[in-house]
């Protein structure tokens with residue numbers, strides 16, 4: 001099965017005349033359809049809200065599209081909070097799910113009226129000191145430990161993860177928070193990343209719902225929301241089965257009716273903090289083949305590199321590649337597709353079957369819309385690319401310009417050498 005790019009070769013060539021490669025481009029239509037489906041899949045829950053995980057794609061223009069579907073922002077740092085504030089997502093539209101948090105960021109979040117989701121029990125005192133008193137509404141992050149097994153094997157290993165509190169600590173934290181004036185409580189957990197099974201959310205919901213019932217019954221606290229966080233994955237591989245968001249929504253609904261409703265907790269809101277699922281498939285890295293090399297293996301060098309998309313280098317992640325205009329040509333070649341970093345892991349693909357690539361061919365690297373541009377860095381003095389939006393009317397809008405050497409040297413601007421660097 002092939003993956004279909006959301007750009008044709010002709011459209012890509014037209015865009016490149018104005019915005020040279022490499023660039024990231026996002027598909028507004030795809031983002032909107034997906035966000036609308038997510039909203040529908042959870043419409044059975046009155047308080048449902050998606051808090052987009054800003055770290056996945058921290059571009060205000062893209063997050064504003066999601067705002068049309070009622071999405072808030074899940075932030076975990078000062079600058080992510082600042083993005084949220086800039087687009088008017090404040091108050092209950094902010095979920096601050098940070099860890100190892102500097103106290104001043106708790107204060108900043110609290111000043112914006114955002115919901116603080118505590119990663120650790122020691123943070124109760126820190127928040128109290130930073131904010132003067134605890135906010136009326138707060139949340140805690142749960143880590144059940146152990147490993148998570150589902151029908152397709154071991155999914156992830158929370159026992160080895162730095163996040164969240166143990167069950168004992170959650171009870172203790174809720175008790176303390178209640179005594180210090182917190183009135184409305186939330187529960188949060190993130191157990192597995194990039195899950196491609198419809199079972200994950202219902203399983204996680206079961207764990208959190210049962211805990212919520214115990215907390216309510218033992219501590220007499222008001223549980224306002226349960227946050228299933230991120231982790232719904234996307235099919236990076238061309239033959240992978242995509243998640244069915246309606247089956248996932250229904251699965252959570254079933255568990256809700258089984259566990260929460262009989263306890264009179266059918267007013268609990270369900271929150272999510274999806275990143276990858278909201279943007280991953282709707283962004284691509286577009287790059288041009290600029291070098292070929294025939295040594296012990298066959299190499300195609302492109303004008304993007306791992307600073308533009310780090311996942312293959314960092315995790316050996318698979319990103320499908322389409323050579324635009326050659327969608328129907330036979331895959332006769334085996335290439336490593338590389339960037340120009342002085343690092344041998346700077347490869348977008350290793351031993352990949354592709355059609356014969358000619359210099360100047362345009363490569364569409366799929367599923368780069370989340371944890372793509374945002375993981376970028378500046379090794380080898382490489383500059384970050386532009387981000388473009390393919391709008392629903394077919395027009396392309398620049399939503400972040402490419403970096404220039406001036407940006408790269410900007411942090412020298414308090415030194416005399418700066419003038420020489422940029423002239």
Ligand SMILES: *Cc1c(COP(=O)(O)O)cnc(C)c1O
Nearest residue numbers: 053097229230231273274275276
């Ligand atoms: C990264 C992250 C998310 C989003 O994860 P995805 O896998 O992109 O859905 C959500 N919540 C928190 C706290 C995160 O750290």
